[in-house]
Amino acid sequence: MKSPLTEKPETATSDTPGPAASFLRFVVLGGGVGVLSSLAVPLLATTTPWAVSNAIITVVSTLLCTELHARFTFAKGRGADRREHWQSAGAAAAAYLTTCVAAYVLHLVQSSPGMLTEQIVYLGASGLAGAGRFLILRLYVFASRRDRTTCSPRQRRTVPGPVAMAA
16 A cells, blocks of 8 residues: 655646646736736836836846746746746846837837836736746746657657768
């Protein structure tokens, strides 16, 4: 008889949530942190340049979200490792650029927008960047090696280079 106290492996099992459940968790967790970030960026921007405020909040929120997504969104059963943090940071860098470009364009169109307008633009850009980030995290960062491999070892044979023909 097996002991009920047997340890479970730390790898993803069949309990890994499907795409819809993962996306819902991603929206709730990432969206919650995003809303808090949208409040923090303009407040911090009252004492520092907007791009610096955005960078600080992006770093802090990325670290928090990567941990939340590893543990809950993609149900890895553990925190994110160094590789996952770096890869997630790459996706967050793209999100940072997206929000900066959106704020820059807003300030080109409207020289001194109100805080509400800045928040609306920031949240819109964050939502767009978030959808792309979900795909990157789900399909690459937190996917198991087996999920990322789309072909069998037989299909991965190397193709020989051109062969020089004797004249």
